[in-house]
Amino acid sequence: MSTAQSKPQILTIDDLEHHATLHLPKMVREYYNGGSMDSYTLQGNVHAYRQWYIMPRMLRDVSRIDTSAQVFDRKVTFPCCVAPAAMQKMAHPDGEEATARAAGAKGVVMGLSSFSTTSLEVVKKECDEATAATEGACVLQMYLFENRKVSEDLISRAEKSGYKAIVLTIDTPYFGRRLTELRNNFKVPSHLTMANFDASLGVKTGSHLRTEERQNSSSDNNTNSLPPPSSKESSRKTTTNPPPNKNDPSLTWDVIQYLKSITSLKIFVKGVLTASDAQLAVRHGADGIIVSNHGGRQLDCAPPTLEVLPEIVDVVGGRIPVHFDGGIRRGSDIFKALCLGADMCWAGRPVLWGLAYDGERGVKMALDILEEEFRACMALTGMRSVEEIRQYGRSLLRRVSTTPWDIQLSRQAKVKSSL
Numbered sequence: 001m002s003t004a005q006s007k008p009q010i011l012t013i014d015d016l017e018h019h020a021t022l023h024l025p026k027m028v029r030e031y032y033n034g035g036s037m038d039s040y041t042l043q044g045n046v047h048a049y050r051q052w053y054i055m056p057r058m059l060r061d062v063s064r065i066d067t068s069a070q071v072f073d074r075k076v077t078f079p080c081c082v083a084p085a086a087m088q089k090m091a092h093p094d095g096e097e098a099t100a101r102a103a104g105a106k107g108v109v110m111g112l113s114s115f116s117t118t119s120l121e122v123v124k125k126e127c128d129e130a131t132a133a134t135e136g137a138c139v140l141q142m143y144l145f146e147n148r149k150v151s152e153d154l155i156s157r158a159e160k161s162g163y164k165a166i167v168l169t170i171d172t173p174y175f176g177r178r179l180t181e182l183r184n185n186f187k188v189p190s191h192l193t194m195a196n197f198d199a200s201l202g203v204k205t206g207s208h209l210r211t212e213e214r215q216n217s218s219s220d221n222n223t224n225s226l227p228p229p230s231s232k233e234s235s236r237k238t239t240t241n242p243p244p245n246k247n248d249p250s251l252t253w254d255v256i257q258y259l260k261s262i263t264s265l266k267i268f269v270k271g272v273l274t275a276s277d278a279q280l281a282v283r284h285g286a287d288g289i290i291v292s293n294h295g296g297r298q299l300d301c302a303p304p305t306l307e308v309l310p311e312i313v314d315v316v317g318g319r320i321p322v323h324f325d326g327g328i329r330r331g332s333d334i335f336k337a338l339c340l341g342a343d344m345c346w347a348g349r350p351v352l353w354g355l356a357y358d359g360e361r362g363v364k365m366a367l368d369i370l371e372e373e374f375r376a377c378m379a380l381t382g383m384r385s386v387e388e389i390r391q392y393g394r395s396l397l398r399r400v401s402t403t404p405w406d407i408q409l410s411r412q413a414k415v416k417s418s419l
């Protein structure tokens with residue numbers, strides 16, 4: 001975290017990543033930053049944006065740029081939601097409360113992971129207080145547990161609290177093999193709780209959600225110690241919840257109808273990667289899909305999300321919203337995804353890095369950076385509204401035939417072969 005004396009200059013999400021993760025304990029840093037197996041998909045997500053040039057249009061009076069967009073019946077400041085990410089108090093003691101305040105104040109939608117270290121009620125309250133002057137809102141991400149009652153209770157609490165939608169993550173019938181987590185023997189720190197679940201339910205997600213033994217916490221060393229509990233909730237709790245189990249691996253597409261039969265909230269499915277599954281989502285009544293490979297944390301070698309976005313947009317044909325996440329690190333990444341047909345983007349790690357860097361202020365910085373870069377990209381391409389980006393769509397992009405990256409590699413190969 002920064003101090004007043006030595007504030008680094010943070011201009012980009014990469015700067016934020018660098019300065020945030022520099023000081024995070026190794027176990028947390030690698031949990032947040034890591035992907036599954038060889039991290040091909042994680043790297044592919046980020047690299048995919050470099051495969052597209054942006055083709056700007058000139059002399060179009062860009063004196064007024066409107067970055068706002070519509071999502072979940074709200075007018076948001078720019079087309080980027082906060083992607084659900086678990087256990088945010090590992091990044092900063094204020095955890096999800098800080099993220100909710102920053103997202104609310106910024107006027108964007110926060111996706112809360114059901115595996116949050118703050119209860120969904122507290123998060124919603126923080127978000128509401130911050131949205132006095134904005135249309136920010138919250139949606140709840142969840143997995144469906146074998147014990148359906150746990151999921152039903154969660155949905156009913158989300159309804160009561162005023163969440164706008166349920167995001168059902170469908171890419172996790174089994175946890176991706178995250179080698180760093182295995183190597184680090186990743187454990188949820190004992191002072192944190194899975195705040196949405198009652199300890200008596202004994203629900204668990206998987207081995208990587210083991211909870212650190214309390215007596216071990218005193219043996220933390222500098223490289224593995226975690227921020228101390230400081231917020232209202234964590235200081236109130238004296239025991240650690242058992243981690244909630246177990247996603248139901250027997251789920252099929254009927255799950256959408258089941259959810260719709262128990263809630264009037266919109267149901268978005270997160271984790272669609274093929275045109276065929278997008279079609280099934282539409283057929284089974286999903287209110288929207290999120291094209292996502294879980295930030296490269298589930299199936300390694302799954303395609304980069306930007307790569308499959310156009311074919312999914314084509315098959316959905318505007319029948320339901322197509323949202324998108326994976327590898328967004330720049331405003332121009334959001335711009336490219338919109339050109340390829342996404343209705344809305346979500347950013348995961350950039351927000352976590354902001355949170356780790358400076359709590360609420362850091363999350364706000366991450367969102368400000370993305371918005372400002374997106375605005376600049378709009379102005380420099382002659383696009384005055386998100387609607388215009390949609391109209392011009394793919395005509396604003398050109399596929400790169402040889403990327404600078406490839407050129408670099410072929411130069412290296414030439415140098416090597418000439419030695």
Ligand SMILES: Cc1cc2nc3c(=O)[nH]c(=O)nc-3n(C[C@H](O)[C@H](O)[C@H](O)COP(=O)(O)O)c2cc1C
Nearest residue numbers: 032083084085086113169294295326327347348349
């Ligand atoms: C540390 C971490 C925790 C995550 N936790 C969840 C989660 O609880 N539920 C979920 O559906 N997705 C989760 N995700 C995936 C994100 O919602 C999102 O799909 C992904 O981060 C997007 O990629 P990006 O980080 O490159 O923006 C998590 C991602 C990260 C990095």
Ligand SMILES: CC(C)CC(=O)C(=O)O
Nearest residue numbers: 085086115205209294297
């Ligand atoms: C606690 C996990 C279920 C969160 C997750 O989805 C992730 O770590 O990618």
